[in-house]
Amino acid sequence: MSSQAVILAAGCVLWRRRPGTKEIELALVHRPKWADWSHPKGKLKRGETFMDAAIREVREETGMTCALGSRLPTARYLVESRPKEVRYWAAEAVGGAFTPSREVDRVVWLPPGTAWGRLTHERDKHLITALLGALRTTR
Secondary structure: OOOOOEEEEEEEEEEEOOOOOOOOEEEEEEEEOOOOEEEOEEEEEOOOHOOOOHHHHHHHHHHHHEEEEEEEEEEEEEEEEEEEEEEEEEEEEEOOOOOOOOOOOEEEOOOOOHHHHHHOOOHHHHHHHHHHHHHHHHH
């Protein structure tokens, strides 16, 4: 990684029970600026903790409130030659509703396998596997 200051961010793999079943669905967000599908995430604000940022980003990007669960793997990659670190959590959606914005114009709820195929970046796909493992160990 570069010696430049690391961009710090946080996010969640947001999930819910599919209505009327025991199956789960994952929320993916579409960001028109990047023309991609990803998990909700964003940069920390000054003085904000990673956990607080993860909860805030879920609310801002999906309209959902959530309950944080297990910590998931951290993603590290370069953005325009700057190193970025994104800490992730499993998060169960507990309420709310989506309203489109300039930052996120669509949210979809998909079964894990379909979500895997919809994600734009390979680095986001392993988070689904991590979430499924975390949910198995907490039941």
